[in-house]
Amino acid sequence: xxxxxxDTVDDLFALLEQCADAWDTADRTxxxxxxxxxxxxxxQLLRRDFPDDEELQVAGLLHDIGHVLVPGxxxxxxxxxxxxxxxxxxxxxxxxxxxxxxxxxxxxxxxxTHAAGLSASSRRTLIAQGGPMTPAxxxxxxxxxxxxxxxxxxxxxxxxxxxxxEVAPIQDWRPVVERVAAGRR
Numbered sequence: 001x002x003x004x005x006x007d008t009v010d011d012l013f014a015l016l017e018q019c020a021d022a023w024d025t026a027d028r029t030x031x032x033x034x035x036x037x038x039x040x041x042x043x044q045l046l047r048r049d050f051p052d053d054e055e056l057q058v059a060g061l062l063h064d065i066g067h068v069l070v071p072g073x074x075x076x077x078x079x080x081x082x083x084x085x086x087x088x089x090x091x092x093x094x095x096x097x098x099x100x101x102x103x104x105x106x107x108x109x110x111x112x113t114h115a116a117g118l119s120a121s122s123r124r125t126l127i128a129q130g131g132p133m134t135p136a137x138x139x140x141x142x143x144x145x146x147x148x149x150x151x152x153x154x155x156x157x158x159x160x161x162x163x164x165x166e167v168a169p170i171q172d173w174r175p176v177v178e179r180v181a182a183g184r185r
Contacts (some may be wrong), residue, residue: 002043004084005083005084005086005087006084006085006087006088007087007088007173008088009088009174009177009178009181011086012062012176012177013171013177015065015068015069015084015122016036016039016061016062016065016170017036017064017170018068019034019035019036019039019064019068020034020035020036020037021034021036022034022035022036022067022068029165031093033160033162033163033165034160035064035065035067035068035102036073037165037167038064038157038160038161039060039061039062039063039064039065039160039168040061040160040167040168040173041156041159041160041161041162041165041167042060042061042063042156042157042159042160043057043058043061043156043173044152044160044167044168045060045156045159045160046059046060046152046153046156049152049156050149050152053149054176054179054180055089055090055093055096055180056096056149056152056153057154057176058089058173058176058177058180059092059093059096059100059149060156060157060160061095061173061176061177062085062089062093062097063078063096063097063100063153063157064077064081064157065080065084065085065097066078066079066080066081066082066084066097069081071086074128074129075101075125075128075129075130075173077101077102078098078099078100078102079096079098079151081097081098082094082095082097082098085097088181089177089180089181090121090183091181092146093180095146096146096149096150096153097176099144099146099150099153100150100153100154100157101129101143102150103141103147103150103151103153103154104126104129104130104154104157104158105126105129105130105132105133105137105152106121106133106137106138106141106142106147106151107151107154107155108126108131108132108133109132109133109134109135109137109138110138112119114155114158115132117158118158118170119158119161122147122158
């Protein structure tokens with residue numbers, strides 16, 4: 001289902017506000033935090049570990065907006081989010097948002113410890129997303145210039161599901177998002 005692109009930082013933050021009390025599954029059997037809390041936790045982990053990569057941090061902040069844009073499309077949520085922000089935030093942010101699903105498939109195929117630690121919801125959606133990569137797919141992903149950043153985003157995605165964790169309010173991210181958007185002009 002096509003949707004309009006997000007053209008302004010104001011529109012993007014309005015969408016993020018819609019992520020409060022929105023869940024990755026309609027029946028709330030998925031992650032233990034709403035999408036806004038999850039995305040803020042993910043972005044905060046990336047800010048801590050990659051303080052100089054604001055595009056990666058913003059990708060973490062937005063990686064699950066596709067769940068709100070097209071509810072119920074687990075397999076396509078990365079692509080929907082990427083398509084919506086590409087014009088505003090650029091190709092790298094969009095690509096990292098899309099690659100967070102691909103990175104899960106890669107890690108499921110190549111890192112048994114990581115695969116064993118996936119949440120029940122992530123294990124369930126992995127099947128809809130194509131399952132673990134084949135060896136050929138994994139080799140191609142390793143060669144991708146965004147592989148390391150996509151894996152960092154995925155690891156933060158898997159770690160950012162802590163109920164009750166205190167994180168920065170959404171408006172603290174506005175200057176970062178504005179800098180990334182300004183880099184597109």
